[in-house]
Amino acid sequence: MRRSVVALARRALVNALRKPQFLAPLVIFPSLFLAINVGGLGATRELEGFPAVDGFLDYQLAAAILQSLLLGGVSAGIAVALDIEGGFFDRLVASPTPRVAIVLGRVLAASVIAAIQVVYFLVLGLIFGASIKGGALGVLCVLAIGVVAGTGFGAIGVLIALRARSASTVQGIFPLVFVVLFISSAFFPLELLSAPADVIARYNPLSFIADGMRQPIAFSNEALPVLEGLLTATAIAATAIGLSILALRGRLRDA
């Protein structure tokens, strides 16, 4: 099964590299959003309740990474839906490779792409003056949370694609991603959000992931937020992968 997972992940990565319209939006769009936010909303730092940070870019970097990872999940879902629509998925299913490998191959590719996304934004941040307070260990923390979260979002994309079987439907969840992201603490601290957004954001899993990545970048390697972020991302990934495998089995039953 390991060979099948690696081969399918490799195929997904090769496809992503050969079709720039899949990969480019994952970094370009959040980069532009980051530039606009940092350029136009920097004064937010002066508001009461905003934590003391060296720069607004330091604070926003985690939001940009999270946004990019969520888009990566949408992209993974679209790729699977296109495979289903084009019939390639039937070829995979008609082969003797275990069903789990089909899901894990795509999810592994999402993990690799997530690592690239995290590194890209950290480098971008450093180029434009951000500093990573946690140092090398902090980078590893951000990378760990980012990769696990990207894996989970990729699995959610796969899950939706297996249920919807249509690329346009998966594309349709794109606005929803932004709604969920904006009612989290990704862009602004909970203290600056009004009710009921602050209540929702307090329990929004994306808040834990954003705060977990932000802590080593903007503040320190304090363990609690990092662990909360990592655990939340792991829970999302494990749940989504499990549900995706069940959805694939269900798809075969219902087809």
Added chain:
Amino acid sequence: MLVTLLRPTGGHARVAGFDVAAQPAQVRRRIGVALQEAALDPLMTGSELIELQATLHAIAPRSVRSRGAELIERVGLTAAAARRVGTYSGGMRRRLDLAMALIHEPEVLFLDEPTTGLDPTSRLTLWAEVRRLRDEGTTVFLTTQYLEEADQLADRLGIIADGRIVAEGTPASLKAEVGRPHLDLVLAKGSDLQGARELVTRFGDHRPVTEGCHLSIALEHGAADIAPILRALDDAGFAVAELELKQPTLDDVFLQKTGEHLEGADDHGAQAERMPLPEAQAETV
């Protein structure tokens, strides 16, 4: 259902000795499948795709390259192997699809309308490969809407109409079932067609069908009837411009077995518009 993509809602089917519902994994290990649309990833090269297929079929890593190259060569795609599949023609895609289905030397090969949309050269190449596979001992299960293709390739053939098998047997036995060969005649212009019709009717239980200068006669004793009919026509002064002996075809079998029913028409034969005929399926063993 036979390739385990759909779960049967009822009944039983065994492929290569295994139940498709209860033992789908065993079935998948023993079958090769080339689906109707030649669903290939356009962004990958031919070599990459066939090597992926080899890996999915658990071919030993050291053999993946050589086995892939061997099959690519067999289907005549060596020169295009490094190109992305998106640049392939329809015929090239079909051949790659076939090569991928053969990567693990399956006991049973399913080909779903493998020549649909192909040019005549590609079609003949694919037919030759199907015959070769059959001769090598592979069971080929082929579905087609081209009855000529079924006639050419099938050792055993089944016709499905409205989801049910309405005829099954060898092409020869099925054709024999639908009846006698026909003699098609074209008389010279200005001939008394009614007189000619009455003349050939005298040859027994023949049922001549006339259309323009054409006369079609069902021959009770096959080719042996031709000479007497021609002699009688000649003696009566009829000039025959063309003649053709037509053996029953699978088209005749299909039309008889399916009742010439047009898909979408009502039970009383309303045929306001022509629709595609139901799908025929042929199986070669």
